[in-house]
Amino acid sequence: MRRCVSTLSPNCHIALPSSTLSGVDGRTSGRGKEERVVLPAHVLAFVEEAVGSVHSAVDCSWPRENSRVWRTVAGREKRTWYVKQHPTPKFHAREVEAYARWAPALGPGRVPELQAESTDLAAILLSAVPGISPYHHKPPPGEECEIQRQLGELLRAFHRSGPPRPPAGAGSSLGKVQRHLTAAEPHITPEAADLITRMATRLAALAPLPHVPTHGDAQIRNTIWNPETRTVALIDFERAEYGPAVRDLIRLEYGPWDGRPDLRGAFFDGFGRVLTAVEREHLQAMAALDAVSGIAFGTLAGDAEVVSRGHRTLDRLLRGISS
Incomplete structure (x- = not known):
């Protein structure tokens, strides 16, 4: 199953290994440096069906075998999006359910909102929220x-x-x-x-x-x-x-x-x-x-x-x- 979610917020994000400003080039990959890549064909098709042509993609996966996350710039307005492919159907179902049922209670701009999800691919697509990772950029x-x-x-x-x-x-x-x-x-x-x-x-x-x-x-x-x-x-x-x-x-x-x-x-x-x-x-x-x-x-x-x-x-x- 593949579907787009009707509610779209510009203040969305996804779990990533590091960050400078979300939605701005400069995020480093979990593998230690920013790595521009070509999205797998099935992931590319999923993103383009949801938001339009992909102009660029960067691998933002965590440094482990089962992590698959990309930052993309796509669509006519060249907005930044994050696509995540879950390692198991269970993880996918949990995250989709959380966005649908519980996460909205946190309020606008305080939690990602789904733009699209594919059960077949175990993939989700979210937009970027401004901010930094306090894990990688220790605040005062x-x-x-x-x-x-x-x-x-x-x-x-x-x-x-x-x-x-x-x-x-x-x-x-x-x-x-x-x-x-x-x-x-x-x-x-x-x-x-x-x-x-x-x-x-x-x-x-x-x-x-x-x-x-x-x-x-x-x-x-x-x-x-x-x-x-x-x-x-x-x-x-x-x-x-x-x-x-x-x-x-x-x-x-x-x-x-x-x-x-x-x-x-x-x-x-x-x-x-x-x-x-x-x-x-x-x-x-x-x-x-x-x-x-x-x-x-x-x-x-x-x-x-x-x-x-x-x-x-x-x-x-x-x-x-x-x-």
Whole structure:
């Protein structure tokens, strides 16, 4: 199936490895330099059907085997567009659903809007939003805190964009953990493997949390900061699905907040509440499972950064440093 989406906003973006000004030439590729390419024929046809003739294309993929993202200039007005081809139908379905059902709750200019999508190609097309990646262009401390505060606001709105659902059973989750542990075991210590098993058992025994729409990969590299308007946009929804709200705090707590209580505090100012004791227990246990999942996935996909993040999380948990 291929379709165009009738709602078009000029303030749209897509998850990319780095940025100068979105929509302006100069974005560097995830492979280390800007690389002009010829789009694959089927992707070219998809883009041109949606927005007109493609004048140029740049490979903006992340440095892993299953990442396929291009920046294109297309159409009579020579606007900048981003086309992303998902590695699996599941990722594609998640991202399309997120744009249709939950992302609009974040407000105009704060989230991408779909221009076109193709189920057959597992591809989406979005336009560009002005801004920089605070992941690749580290802002000054005052702006870092403001980015975190606004990220808290955006995630609060996303979590409220659909009605809560009762939690799913723990059985399927435990099975998934075991599969990830089997894949990651050659790359982790016996102590880490034991920790993951204990955390999985602990999580299954905790009082369940309601499930809400979650982004699934909330971290700084999936934000865009516009220094002129001082606003944050949230991008990349291929892992969006229902889950506990604390799912979206894992890669923040065990990432930029580590050793930075000012950033943590700014986020919760925007989030509008602190976590309950049960949520904090869920967060710690889920962090261990996210780490082993990342090591398993990153090893297979050749994503060294994801693997490194998983090891850092396990190291912190093994040191007994809780959130």
